[in-house]
Amino acid sequence: MANSHNTQNIYDDPQFFAGYATLARSQHGLDGAPEWPALRAMLPELSAKRVVDLGCGYGWFCRFAVAQGAASVTGIDVSHKMLEKAREMTTHSDIVWQHADLETLTLPVNCADLVYSSLALHYLTRIDRLFHTLFEALTPGGMLVFSAEHPIYTAPLRQGWLHAPDGHPTWPVSHYQQEGVRISNWFAEGVRKQHRKLATWINALIASGFELVQIDEWGPSAAQIADNPALAEESERPMLFLLAARRPAA
Amino acid sequence: MANSHNTQNIYDDPQFFAGYATLARSQHGLDGAPEWPALRAMLPELSAKRVVDLGCGYGWFCRFAVAQGAASVTGIDVSHKMLEKAREMTTHSDIVWQHADLETLTLPVNCADLVYSSLALHYLTRIDRLFHTLFEALTPGGMLVFSAEHPIYTAPLRQGWLHAPDGHPTWPVSHYQQEGVRISNWFAEGVRKQHRKLATWINALIASGFELVQIDEWGPSAAQIADNPALAEESERPMLFLLAARRPAA
Numbered sequence: 001m002a003n004s005h006n007t008q009n010i011y012d013d014p015q016f017f018a019g020y021a022t023l024a025r026s027q028h029g030l031d032g033a034p035e036w037p038a039l040r041a042m043l044p045e046l047s048a049k050r051v052v053d054l055g056c057g058y059g060w061f062c063r064f065a066v067a068q069g070a071a072s073v074t075g076i077d078v079s080h081k082m083l084e085k086a087r088e089m090t091t092h093s094d095i096v097w098q099h100a101d102l103e104t105l106t107l108p109v110n111c112a113d114l115v116y117s118s119l120a121l122h123y124l125t126r127i128d129r130l131f132h133t134l135f136e137a138l139t140p141g142g143m144l145v146f147s148a149e150h151p152i153y154t155a156p157l158r159q160g161w162l163h164a165p166d167g168h169p170t171w172p173v174s175h176y177q178q179e180g181v182r183i184s185n186w187f188a189e190g191v192r193k194q195h196r197k198l199a200t201w202i203n204a205l206i207a208s209g210f211e212l213v214q215i216d217e218w219g220p221s222a223a224q225i226a227d228n229p230a231l232a233e234e235s236e237r238p239m240l241f242l243l244a245a246r247r248p249a250a
Numbered sequence: 251m252a253n254s255h256n257t258q259n260i261y262d263d264p265q266f267f268a269g270y271a272t273l274a275r276s277q278h279g280l281d282g283a284p285e286w287p288a289l290r291a292m293l294p295e296l297s298a299k300r301v302v303d304l305g306c307g308y309g310w311f312c313r314f315a316v317a318q319g320a321a322s323v324t325g326i327d328v329s330h331k332m333l334e335k336a337r338e339m340t341t342h343s344d345i346v347w348q349h350a351d352l353e354t355l356t357l358p359v360n361c362a363d364l365v366y367s368s369l370a371l372h373y374l375t376r377i378d379r380l381f382h383t384l385f386e387a388l389t390p391g392g393m394l395v396f397s398a399e400h401p402i403y404t405a406p407l408r409q410g411w412l413h414a415p416d417g418h419p420t421w422p423v424s425h426y427q428q429e430g431v432r433i434s435n436w437f438a439e440g441v442r443k444q445h446r447k448l449a450t451w452i453n454a455l456i457a458s459g460f461e462l463v464q465i466d467e468w469g470p471s472a473a474q475i476a477d478n479p480a481l482a483e484e485s486e487r488p489m490l491f492l493l494a495a496r497r498p499a500a
Contacts, residue, residue, distance in 0.1 A: 152402060152423055155487075162412060162422060170422030172414055173402055177469035177485040198448060199467040199491070212462045217449045219427035235427040237405075241449070 007103050007124050008192040011057075011079035019187025029060035034231060035147060035218045035240055039118070042145050042214055042244040046070045049113040052137070054102055054146075055120025059086030059095065065116075066093045074112075076100050102130055107137035117146035119240070122154065122193050125181075127201065131208040140250040144210065150217060150238040154182050154195040161233070171237035198241065210245035217241050257353050257374050258442040261307075261329035269437025279310035284481060285397060285468045285490055289368070292395050292464055292494040296320045299363040302387070304352055304396075305370025309336030309345065315366075316343045324362075326350050352380055357387035367396035369490070372404065372443050375431075377451065381458040390500040394460065400467060400488040404432050404445040411483070421487035448491065460495040467491050 010016045024032035030040075046068035053061050056075030065073045074096045077083050083097050103124055115134050121127060134144055153159065155176040162172045179196045202212060217238035220231040260266045274282035280290075296318035303311050306325030315323045324346045327333050333347050353374055365384050371377060384394055403409065405426040412422045429446045452462060467488035470481040 152426070156414075156420065158414070162414065162420065164406075164408070164412065164422055164424070168424055170406065170412065170424045172412060172420030173423050174414070174418055174420040174486045176402070176467070176487045197467050197488075199465045202452075202462065202465055206462065206464065212452065212456065214456065215449045215452050217426070217447050235425075237423045237426045238447075 007078075007101065009078045009101075010123075010188060010191050011077075012081050013188050016186075016188035016191070017079075017081050025060075026058060029058075030064060033118070034220055034224055034228075034234075035242060038216050038218055039145065039147055039242050042216070042242060043116070044114060044143055046114065050111065052076065052107070052112045052115045054105075054115065054117035055123075056086060056097070057082050057118075059090055059097070061116055061118065062086070062095045063090060063093065066095060072096070074098055076102070076105065078102065105130065105133055107133055109136045110139050112137050113139055113142045115142075115144045115146075117148075119147055119149065121146055122149040122196075125194055127196065128204045128207065131204050131210070135208045135210060135247055138247040140247055142247050143213070144205075144245045144247075145243070147218075147240050147242045148201070149193065150241045151176065151195060151197050152237050153239045154193060157182065159184055169233055169236055173237075201241075201243070205243075205245050209247065211248055213244040213246050215241060215243045257328075257351065259328045259351075260373075260438060260441050261327075262331050263438050266436075266438035266441070267329075267331050275310075276308060279308075280314055283368075284470055284474055284478075284484075285492060288466050288468055289395065289397055289492050292466070292492060293366070294364060294393055296364065300361065302326065302357070302362045302365045304355075304365065304367035305373075306336060306347070307332050307368075309340055309347070311366055311368060312336070312345045313340060313343065316345060322346070324348055326352070326355065328352065355380065355383055357383055359386045360389050362387050363389055363392045365392075365394045365396075367398075369397055369399065371396055372398040372446075375444055377446065378454045378457065381454050381460070385458045385460060385497055388497040390497055392497050393463070394455075394495045394497075395493070397468075397490050397492045398451070399443065400491045401426065401445060401448050402487050403489045404443060407432065409434055419483055419486055423487075451491075451493070455493075455495050459497065461498050463494040463496050465491060465493045 020026055030036045046065050048071045050072045051065045051070045052074045054076050056062055056077050059075050062073045062075040076098045078101050152173055155173050157175055161169045164170050181192055182195050184191050218240045219235045225232050270276055280286045296315050298321045300322045301315040301320045302324045304326050306312055306327050309325050312323045312325040326348045328351050405423050407425055411419045414420050431442050432445050434441050468490045469485045475482050
């Protein structure tokens with residue numbers, strides 16, 4: 001898999017890792033992420049569930065799952081630095097931390113009731129292989145709940161606001177049909193992520209056997225904007241989508 | 251239902267009706283619509299099926315269904331002018347033409363194997379009531395296949411291309427989270443259509459009991475662009491989406 005089209009592990013880049021540490025979601029965990037209330041509302045009851053977190057980062061969600069009474073929690077990340085930080089931040093829990101590349105991940109069949117992933121899957125060059133793996137790993141009735149960057153956000157080759165003639169901020173969508181790599185400069189030069197259409201995400205899930213439960217093209221609530229006016233522009237176009245899918249009960 | 255939020259029947263406006271008649275899809279029927287091959291590929295076999303077409307317009311799809319051996323075909327439209335034109339263009343077939351407003355439509359339960367709709371549903375102010383009606387009208391295993399304007403296209407309050415600093419055409423997305431009426435000037439002043447998020451369309455289908463089968467954020471193929479270079483800009487952002495959903499088999 002070591003080729004130029006491979007998924008990038010930017011999180012082990014020291015400059016990126018240092019920048020990432022400054023984010024509210026890094027410093028304050030789940031409550032530092034404005035989409036967390038919406039994503040949480042999509043989750044099943046976690047008590048006694050076997051939970052896998054793909055791209056677990058600092059391990060905030062894994063610790064949340066433990067606190068909710070999950071039977072077992074596995075946090076998987078491709079970044080050694082992230083896993084090291086997650087271990088440092090975790091005490092008195094038996095979370096299993098696993099180093100793996102999500103593009104080549106294998107999981108035991110029937111090992112999980114919930115697979116969760118926050119803002120990791122848009123780095124993957126291929127998504128269909130992973131969805132197939134997750135379908136087999138989930139028990140019938142089990143759920144996949146994840147967030148990823150929205151294709152409206154990732155489509156342009158250069159991501160940034162433009163202003164309409166009346167001065168209103170607009171997000172300049174172009175190249176929507178051209179799926180594949182997009183380069184951004186986010187804490188480091190040349191961060192590679194992958195643009196794929198919302199239809200491609202959804203059809204890949206269906207092709208793997210999942211049934212779609214809910215999708216949320218997330219935007220801030222009025223209360224969130226009142227609390228943090230900088231969030232207002234997130235109403236203009238969705239930066240993220242949240243999705244819940246189910247392996248049908250047998 | 252006669253209030254200012256009501257669905258607009260612009261097709262009975264003489265100026266609009268005359269302008270609409272000049273479209274390739276009006277003059278050449280299904281083959282004049284570049285998305286038709288993709289939409290057709292989503293359809294089940296029509297032979298011996300009971301077919302309902304919502305917003306049937308000139309009746310091109312109804313006649314196609316008859317030619318494919320459908321057992322019965324009902325074409326429904328809110329525009330008297332459209333239905334009159336459909337009748338004029340139809341000979342030797344027993345299509346039932348029905349005048350109805352899709353916002354208040356009622357259908358017998360279990361009356362259809364396929365409900366089809368092309369570019370009509372984005373005029374509706376409410377979609378959940380209709381989806382519920384269609385679910386009940388479809389036989390278990392029956393399908394709903396429709397196209398509508400894509401929310402990327404409908405989101406901006408003023409729809410039109412902007413150019414990025416490098417001159418590339420971009421579609422200026424804004425107000426994405428603000429669902430509701432959008433006014434455009436398309437053959438007539440003040441054409442009212444409704445912007446709703448893709449998530450809203452999908453979640454409304456799921457809430458009505460449908461399972462999603464496939465979604466296509468349609469764009470032209472390379473061959474179509476070679477044949478008609480004006481289609482190239484349709485690759486920059488999807489103007490339409492095509493969707494197939496199923497009432498699960500009992």
